[in-house]
Amino acid sequence: MPILISTPQELNNVRNNLLGYYELVNDIDMSGFGNFTPIGNTTSKFKGIFNGKGFKIKNLTINVSNTYVGLFGYTENATIQNVGIENANVTSNNYNYVGILVGNITNSTISNSYTTGQVDGQYGIGGLVGWHSSGLIKNCFSHANVTGAGRVGGLVGNFVSADSYVNNCYSTGYVDSNLYVGGLIGSNNFPENITDSYWDINTSGQTISAGGTGLTTSEMKTQSSYVNWDFLNVWGINNDYPYLQVFGVPTLPPKIETITVNSYSNNFFGNVGKSIKSTKQTDSYIHAIQTYTDRHIATIKNIDTYILPIHSNVSQSHRTVRSSTETVTSFMNPISATVERQTKTFKQLLSFVEPLQGDINVLYPLDNRMYRAVVNVIENDSRVYTMDNMSTTNYIVNPSFSEVIE
Incomplete structure (x- = not known):
């Protein structure tokens, strides 16, 4: 035993x-x-x-x-x-x-x-x-x-x-x-x-x-x-x-492994806090435009406005105001429109009244020297909102009402 x-x-x-x-x-x-x-x-x-x-x-x-x-x-x-x-x-x-x-x-x-x-x-x-x-x-x-x-x-x-x-x-x-x-x-x-x-x-x-x-x-x-x-x-x-x-079957100890991981991040979209907004001896005829933009450098010169059939987006807005008064001729358009670029410089404004109400980019008190007219003008309250790579510009229709007496 x-x-x-x-x-x-x-x-x-x-x-x-x-x-x-x-x-x-x-x-x-x-x-x-x-x-x-x-x-x-x-x-x-x-x-x-x-x-x-x-x-x-x-x-x-x-x-x-x-x-x-x-x-x-x-x-x-x-x-x-x-x-x-x-x-x-x-x-x-x-x-x-x-x-x-x-x-x-x-x-x-x-x-x-x-x-x-x-x-x-x-x-x-x-x-x-x-x-x-x-x-x-x-x-x-x-x-x-x-x-x-x-x-x-x-x-x-x-x-x-x-x-x-x-x-x-x-x-x-x-x-x-x-x-x-x-x-x-x-x-x-x-x-x-x-x-x-x-x-x-x-x-x-x-x-x-x-x-x-x-x-x-x-x-x-x-x-x-x-x-x-x-x-x-x-x-x-x-x-x-x-x-x-x-x-019996042994219990294996835990194995320690080293794994190399490379981390990649996608591109970031960020807001750039830089703006150039020079104003020199400029007469203001409308309220200040409120903006939200990543970066804007604007120079405004004589620009014709063309009517588009749809609202359009722009990637940059230019909005530098210089001390000058330009001559702007405003034409009443029969429909509203959104433009890619806008101007805010005025020079010798002349308003022609059409029988239809319309939207204009820039308003100025009507010059009625050529007509005997009573002109009521409503101030143009404009607002601009811009986003990075997707800027949308909106403006308020100027409902002008004119009575003309021959």
Whole structure:
């Protein structure tokens, strides 16, 4: 019967029986446990079976000053399977043979397991296993960052013998060392013993390895890159690195993307507050014309008025008044009209009275010197309204009524 493990203390008690068969029954959070001592060493090796059953050991902290460091320090003829270690921080204070899961394996098998976090040591430092004396590592991966002085690899620090094997594994963590360093394997005299295994050349910072095949991040997240992998029963992939099915489908962290957006605005129509309105010694015969315009520069000279059949719009109005009096002859028109340009300068006005009432542009008291007439003249109240690019000019009909006595 397996010994069931559900708490940090029960995990720590594994050292009391190094030949036992253990199973996790739930995830275990080690954040409140403190510094964990590795299980097994050179004199008391772990030789049992440890089955994680698809559960995880989280927030493991190991900080010791000795060799063979990991959750298991030293294993021999042991089996470790189906266990994940997440967010581990494992440090040996510049000692050797350090891995997050196992410091050293001899004639042992590790399968369907993974690690994440940080591992630091001197020589023989790996994200999963530090020193691979003999045995098999199969269907495993590590996302851990690895730092050491020499023989440092993303998955395994050092291969020791021809009886050491790695099959169908990968690593992605950053690897930092100055001597015998590799993205997957730090050092190894038997690279042919590493089959169908890969490391990420972008995230690891390493383009070399003592075994395995380097791929780009994009290739690492593509199923076809993994030769002879069982994606039906063992592995899964979901637009990310492969995962082990025994742990279920992982929840992907939110991706941060940068999107460049160029903003364009349509043309604005605005009012221009500039007007030129000079008035010099000008006699006014009508009320001031009220205007609303964007820009108007007006010069008024002698202009004939033509009758249009419809009201027309103009784009600019010109309305500068100069000090002069012009002669304007006003003719009664039979119908109202709108003109495009208007004048407001008067000179020797002469009014001819027709039998019909009509509209005129400019009114001036009728000169009746040629007639004996009584002339009633109504002041012309004019109003001009102008809009940008759509100016409409209106004026008031001058209803003049004249009685002529012969």
